[in-house]
Amino acid sequence: MNSQNSKYFPKPIAYKHFSDGGMLLATEYIAGKPLYKNSIAEYSVEQQNNMFNSLYDIANILFDNHFIHRDIHQENLIVKEDGIINLIDFQHIIGNGYLENQENIEFPKKMRGTNKRFRPHPFVWDDMVTIYKMLRWFDEFPIEGRDVKLNQLKSRFGKLRYYFLDNKFPLKAYLNFKWLIYFKIANVFYKYADGV
Secondary structure (H helix, E strand, O other), X not given: OOHHHHOOOOOEXXXXXXXXXXXXXXXXXXXXXXXXHHHHHHOOHHHHHHHHHHHHHHHHHHHHOOEEOOOOOHHHEEEOOOOOEEEOOOOOOEEOOEOOOXXXXXXXXXXXXXXXXXXXXXXXXOHHHHHHHHHHHHOOOOOOOHHHHHHHHHXXXXXXXXXXXXXXXXXXXXXXXXXXHHHHHHHHHHHHHOOO
């Protein structure tokens, strides 16, 4: 990751890998506010453009580097004073060198969380869809190049998720999370209906 991209992520301060496979990563504190839909109007046009472009860049950085954050939501997107957004909280990330443990892969409904909450949303859609939906919050604001960027992001829907599902998920995971099977079957019917 180059220095230009690193402005969207907190700097790591300490890292420790434990013998049981656990990891600890401490990062710098990011001063700012969580990204909330109803607070966008409070920012200047320049800040709104910075917020939109930050989200768009974060999505593409994750995609291009083959990472799925899986926990992108308002409290994990911190808006700094200039409108630049930082993505935080990487405990659920999967990608090269960051694989979920076997129990969480086989039982995705029980995926770990800070308080063992039921957290299905990182498997229901991927980062591209989540960020796309957030970018649509800016529809009423004057954002340069909005439509082109939204269309580019739409073209990436599901591609990384499919990579990880096809390569990392055993059959047991599909059986424990039945909607995945229905989703795959529905895709076959949609393709057939479109004559693909």
